Amino acid sequence: MAIPARVRELLQESCDGRVVLTAHTENRCLHLFPEPQWQEILPKIEALPSFNKISRRAKLLLMGHACPLELDSNGRILVPPTLREYASLEKKLMLVGQGKGMELWSEERFAHYIDESIDDETMPEGMQTLAL
Numbered sequence: 001m002a003i004p005a006r007v008r009e010l011l012q013e014s015c016d017g018r019v020v021l022t023a024h025t026e027n028r029c030l031h032l033f034p035e036p037q038w039q040e041i042l043p044k045i046e047a048l049p050s051f052n053k054i055s056r057r058a059k060l061l062l063m064g065h066a067c068p069l070e071l072d073s074n075g076r077i078l079v080p081p082t083l084r085e086y087a088s089l090e091k092k093l094m095l096v097g098q099g100k101g102m103e104l105w106s107e108e109r110f111a112h113y114i115d116e117s118i119d120d121e122t123m124p125e126g127m128q129t130l131a132l
Contacts, residue, residue, distance in 0.1 A: 001079055001093060007102070008075035017071035021079065021104070023061040023086050028109060030079075030087050033101040035068065041100075079104075 003011065011017050011034060020038035022031050033041065045062050048055035065086070069077045079089060092107035105113070 001077055003071060003075045004095065008071060011071060019069050021067045021069055021083060023065040024103065025058045025061050027113060028087050030083055030104040031101055032104055037100045
C-alpha cells in the first residue's frame with residue numbers, strides 16, 4: 001500500500017517511517033500507529049485484565065495481530081495477508097486520521113460504516129457540549 005505523500009512526510013519526521021499495523025477491536029479495519037505512539041499504548045493494552053472476555057478479545061486482536069513495518073523508499077508498506085483478510089482489503093482503500101494514529105479501511109466497508117444508522121447509540125456526555 002502506498003502511503004499518501006503528506007502522511008508519508010509526517011511519518012518520516014515523527015518515527016523514521018516505522019509504524020505498527022494491527023487489527024481494530026470494534027470494526028473490520030486496521031489501526032496504523034507510528035511506532036512511538038504504539039509503544040505508549042502497548043503497556044495500557046498489556047495491563048488489561050485477562051479474565052474479562054471483552055478485554056481479552058481486545059488484547060488478542062491488538063497484540064496478536066501487531067505487525068511492525070517500515071515504509072520503503074517509495075513510501076509503501078506491505079500489509080500482511082492475515083491483516084488484509086481481516087479487514088477485507090482489496091484494491092480501493094481509505095486511510096483515515098484518528099488523532100495519534102490512523103485507520104485503514106476497505107473503501108466499501110468505510111462507506112457502509114459511515115452510512116450506517118446510529119440511532120440506537122447513546123451520545124457520550126462530552127459530545128453533547130462539543131461545538132465545532
